Amino acid sequence: MNETIILRPEPEAIKSARDHVAMIAGALHFDDFLPRLIVSELATNAWRQSAPDDHIVVRAYPWREHLVIEVWDQSDKIPVIQFPGGMEEGGRGLMIISELVVRWGTRPVAEGGKIVFAEIGK
Structure with a gap:
């Protein structure tokens, strides 16, 4: 099973x-929801940060009792948790x-x- 895929930065990705x-x-044997x-x-988030000629790498694999999901994009902008107001849509x-x-x-x-x-976690 290939854990990694490479995608173009477009909505279909x-x-x-x-x-x-x-x-x-x-x-x-994880629930997929x-x-x-x-x-x-x-x-x-990766798609929104990417230029049209970039790529997005998605990887998922088991680690201990967890499923790890990784998404790599070519933007250096670090994501941060936001606390938008009640009327903001995103x-x-x-x-x-x-x-x-878990983390x-x-x-x-x-x-x-x-x-x-x-x-x-499971």
């Missing part, structure tokens, strides 16, 4: 990322993710950009 992570989650939700948010994704996962974070990549990861 979000569905491809969800399908990929769901397949891996199922093979590892939360992994799909998490990768949707991370891949959407900006809540990482706040929601932080409440649903999440980001790390720079030597080739440029960053990886945003989330660990999901």
Whole structure:
């Protein structure tokens, strides 16, 4: 099973990322609802930060009792949890993710950009 896919930064990439992570989650006997939700948010953020000629790398794999989801994009902009006002339509994704996962974070990549990861428990 290939844990990694490379996607073009376009809206269709979000569905491809969800399908990929769901397949891996199922093979590892994880319910796929939360992994799909998490990768949707991370891949959407990566798509929004990417230039048209960039790429997005999505990886999911087991680690201890967790499923780790990683999304790499070529932007150096580090994501932060936002606390939008009640009338704002966006900006809540990482706040929601932080409440649903064991842990999440980001790390720079030597080739440029960053990886945003989330660990999901069973």
